[in-house]
Amino acid sequence: MSVSDLTPLSAPGGSTVRAVHDEFHGDLLEVSMGPHHPSTHGVFRMIVTLDGETIVKLKPVFGYLHRNHEKLGENTTYLASMPYTDRLDYLNSMTNNWAYAVAVEKLAGLAVPERAEYVRVILAELTRLLNHSCLAGFLMQDCGCSGTPLMYAFREREKILDLFESLSGSRMMCNYQRFGGCRVDPSADWLAGAQRLTDGYGAFLDEFEALLTGNEILMARTQGVGRLSSALAISAGVTGPALRATGVAHDLRKVDGYGVYPRFDFRVPLGDHGDTYDRYMIRILEMRESLKILSQALAGLPGGPIMDPKAKLRGFRPKAGEAYGRIEGPKGEIGFYLISDGSANPYRYRVRPPSFINLTILEDMCLGRTVADAVIILGSVDIVLGEVDR
Amino acid sequence: MDTVEQLRDRLLARFPGAGITVVANPSPAAQHSLLLTAATARDLALFLRDEPGLQFDQCSNVTGVDWPDKEIVDTTKVTLPDPAGGPPKVVEQKSKRVEPGCLEVVYHLYSIALRHGPVILRLRTANRTDSVTLPSLTPVWRSCEFQEREVFDLFGVVFAGHPDLRRILMWDGYQDHPMRRDYVEPDSYEWEPTPHGEVLAKARQHYPAPAAAPEAPKP
Numbered sequence: 386m387s388v389s390d391l392t393p394l395s396a397p398g399g400s401t402v403r404a405v406h407d408e409f410h411g412d413l414l415e416v417s418m419g420p421h422h423p424s425t426h427g428v429f430r431m432i433v434t435l436d437g438e439t440i441v442k443l444k445p446v447f448g449y450l451h452r453n454h455e456k457l458g459e460n461t462t463y464l465a466s467m468p469y470t471d472r473l474d475y476l477n478s479m480t481n482n483w484a485y486a487v488a489v490e491k492l493a494g495l496a497v498p499e500r501a502e503y504v505r506v507i508l509a510e511l512t513r514l515l516n517h518s519c520l521a522g523f524l525m526q527d528c529g530c531s532g533t534p535l536m537y538a539f540r541e542r543e544k545i546l547d548l549f550e551s552l553s554g555s556r557m558m559c560n561y562q563r564f565g566g567c568r569v570d571p572s573a574d575w576l577a578g579a580q581r582l583t584d585g586y587g588a589f590l591d592e593f594e595a596l597l598t599g600n601e602i603l604m605a606r607t608q609g610v611g612r613l614s615s616a617l618a619i620s621a622g623v624t625g626p627a628l629r630a631t632g633v634a635h636d637l638r639k640v641d642g643y644g645v646y647p648r649f650d651f652r653v654p655l656g657d658h659g660d661t662y663d664r665y666m667i668r669i670l671e672m673r674e675s676l677k678i679l680s681q682a683l684a685g686l687p688g689g690p691i692m693d694p695k696a697k698l699r700g701f702r703p704k705a706g707e708a709y710g711r712i713e714g715p716k717g718e719i720g721f722y723l724i725s726d727g728s729a730n731p732y733r734y735r736v737r738p739p740s741f742i743n744l745t746i747l748e749d750m751c752l753g754r755t756v757a758d759a760v761i762i763l764g765s766v767d768i769v770l771g772e773v774d775r
Numbered sequence: 776m777d778t779v780e781q782l783r784d785r786l787l788a789r790f791p792g793a794g795i796t797v798v799a800n801p802s803p804a805a806q807h808s809l810l811l812t813a814a815t816a817r818d819l820a821l822f823l824r825d826e827p828g829l830q831f832d833q834c835s836n837v838t839g840v841d842w843p844d845k846e847i848v849d850t851t852k853v854t855l856p857d858p859a860g861g862p863p864k865v866v867e868q869k870s871k872r873v874e875p876g877c878l879e880v881v882y883h884l885y886s887i888a889l890r891h892g893p894v895i896l897r898l899r900t901a902n903r904t905d906s907v908t909l910p911s912l913t914p915v916w917r918s919c920e921f922q923e924r925e926v927f928d929l930f931g932v933v934f935a936g937h938p939d940l941r942r943i944l945m946w947d948g949y950q951d952h953p954m955r956r957d958y959v960e961p962d963s964y965e966w967e968p969t970p971h972g973e974v975l976a977k978a979r980q981h982y983p984a985p986a987a988a989p990e991a992p993k994p
Contacts, residue, residue: 448944453929453953494803619832619887622918635887706802709836709883709893720836722881725802737836737883745921774944 412436416756420449424527424760427770431747431759438755443748447741450774458734463489463564463701466734471558473736474772477516479508479549480714482562487643488710488721489564493703495696500689501566502645506682507579508549508561509712510675514586515545516715517626517668517675518593520767524665525597527764528606534597541589544582551575565696576683583679590672598669607661611750611762614659621745625717626671627766630656630663637713644712649681664765702729716740716767736775740768779807782829782894786819793819798897808881808895813909816898817936820915823884823894831884831894834916837923839930841955843903844876876903878932882912882919900932903955911937929954 419430428449434442454473458466470485471478483505490497497505522538546556552571553559561568571579597603613623615631628635636653638646654670656663705727711720717739724733743766750766751759777785783795786809796810811819823831849870856863878900885892900907911934913919923934924943931952934940942949951958 448946451944455929456954491804492802617917620917621920622833622835622916624835633887640890704802706800706804707806708800708802708804709806709895710804711835718835720883722836722838722883724840733838733840735836735838737838741921742918745918 413441418756418759420446425763426523426768427773429768429770429773431763433751433756433759435756440751440754440756440759443751443759445744445747447774450770452775454775455734455736458736459730459732462729463703463731464698466731467562468558468560470736471560472771473738473775474714474716474719474740474769475557476519476769477512477715478557478559479512479561480712480719482559483509484710484712484714484719485721486562486564487712488708488723489703491710492706492708492723492725493564493701495565496693497644498566498690498693499645499687500570501691501693503682503686504567504571504691505562506644506646506649507679507686508552510679510682511545511548511579511582513675513715514672515542516767517672518542518589520668520764521593521597521665524661524761524764525603527761528603530603534593537589537593537596541586548575548578548582551578563692563696563698564701566690566692568692570691576686579679580683583676583683586676587673590669590676594669598666603665604662607665607761607765609658610661610754610758611664611765612658612660613746613750617746617749618659621749622742623717623746624739624743625714625767626667627664627717627743629653630667631659632656637711637718641711645682646678648685649678651675651677661761661765700729702727707733711737714739716769716772717743736772738772738775740766741773741775744768744773779809779894783809786822789822790815790819795819806893806895808897810897810899813898816896817910817912817915820882820896820912824915828889830886830888831892833885833887833892834882834912834918835885835893836881836883837912837919837926838881839926839932839954840879840881841903841930842876842879843956845874847872847874877901878903878907878930880909880923880926880932903931907931908933908935910935911940913937928952931955 414435416433416435417430418433419425420428425431430446432444432446433440454469457469467482467485470481473481518538518541522535525534549559550556552569552575553561613627613631615633618628618631619633632655634653634655637643639653651674654667654674656667703725705725707722707724709720709722711718718737719739720737722733722735722737723731726732747763747766750762754762779797783797786795787793793815794812798808798810800807823829849872851868853866853868854863855866880898882896884894884896898909900909909932911919911923913923914936920939921943923937924940926932927934927940928942928945929952941947945953
């Protein structure tokens with residue numbers, strides 16, 4: 386078997402949807418990477434077919450962390466699903482909460498007080514800082530740069546998690562957003578702490594970038610690796626930094642303008658080549674934009690209630706209907722699709738997981754590269770298995 | 776962007792007799808959807824993707840919904856004359872009928888180029904048992920590849936024309952579809968037949984068990 390035996394289907398961007406070939410061929414070597422492999426970011430497996438050292442086929446295998454999250458959502462009340470959403474992408478519980486809250490608010494037509502919208506923006510941007518810092522650290526770890534960048538990133542992440550803990554009571558499983566607002570009002574001390582963190586984060590990014598961005602080894606290792614064309618990225622539903630690295634200006638904060646994002650002045654960084662280096666660089670630039678949003682949101686935070694006083698959390702029964710709500714999470718478009726039949730539980734509860742859908746083109750990015758490249762390409766896609774497998 | 780009704784008319788002008796129904800959504804979100812027939816779904820999807828004014832280039836979300844068979848009890852009031860000559864009696868008669876269920880696949884389309892959406896497409900199977908095939912939209916939008924596999928895995932919808940239709944979250948060889956409403960969890964996921972049971976039965980023939988011996992463990 387050779388690569389040309391696999392006939393690609395016609396799809397935009399010269400996509401290569403391949404048929405499965407089961408026949409064994411002596412010249413090719415099939416390697417199972419994972420599920421217990423440090424580079425797969427969790428329990429994820431790739432069945433890689435190698436011709437020499439070149440990847441000719443790569444099939445991801447999922448489901449090691451599958452607990453049928455959507456069925457759990459159908460069997461619990463709307464409010465009781467909120468802490469479950471923390472467990473999807475366990476690095477970014479705040480944005481998961483927000484996406485779920487947006488979907489339920491659309492379904493029931495709830496309003497959100499202005500102060501809560503600002504607090505949500507502050508928390509979402511802190512989450513973005515946390516996620517992108519960690520991702521850059523993990524990516525460096527995948528490149529073989531052991532320890533230092535990841536520990537620097539974790540040092541900063543710890544400061545953000547301290548803020549989350551003092552606000553919500555939990556470092557990672559925050560369970561903070563509610564339909565129609567947020568659970569607790571941040572104190573003046575907390576806001577001062579967030580301001581201090583925002584002021585200091587730029588210095589960390591400078592330090593981080595001095596270490597990495599111009600680094601010759603990193604450039605040689607990542608530039609031109611795992612190229613993705615914009616047409617294929619759009620067709621494959623890739624969202625988030627991986628899509629913007631291919632040069633497509635698509636950021637839901639701008640496109641949908643949900644919450645109070647239209648009030649803030651920020652830019653959407655775009656890549657040029659769609660390779661691994663661009664995906665790294667986009668995240669660094671996005672963090673700088675997040676800092677801009679954070680300082681604007683902290684400066685303009687209005688007073689008032691944090692919860693809609695009319696919102697009813699217990700015994701919440703939205704009228705029959707359906708809604709799809711989505712926000713720009715750090716990993717891409719995270720959406721929730723809910724169908725209500727008028728009872729206390731959703732009839733259908735669907736999560737649109739960005740990292741699962743971003744994996745669709747993993748094979749296309751890895752074909753023709755080596756195993757060592759596959760590791761960093763996977764690292765640059767930014768997956769969390771809690772969300773991939775649900 | 777067009778409303779759903781305008782979009783339907785536009786599609787019907789291009790594909791007469793395509794059989795498109797608007798499914799209204801009564802919630803405040805008011806995201807109405809278009810119910811397509813399996814025969815024309817692929818052509819309509821291609822049109823939605825490539826038509827200059829529409830350009831739905833991103834299929835964001837694909838999911839399944841299970842609508843089980845519904846048993847509906849109709850109550851009708853019948854007036855019966857009293858043979859004894861009294862006033863006529865009003866009797867309630869109940870009749871049962873079964874509304875057949877279906878499996879539904881929902882696609883959320885957005886346009887990145889023109890920044891509009893969502894347009895929601897729905898496809899329904901004829902029933903939930905033997906006629907569960909729908910056309911795959913993976914050749915139109917690549918993002919359907921894993922999500923249709925997931926719908927196949929968890930709901931049991933078979934997508935004709937999908938390049939690689941295998942289970943994705945449950946393991947190969949798993950029988951049921953866990954997201955169906957009538958799914959019953961097995962007592963044990965771990966149990967599998969071993970030769971031990973047969974060996975034990977053979978051994979029993981040679982060595983009759985004493986009267987008070989406990990029974991062999993059932994699998």
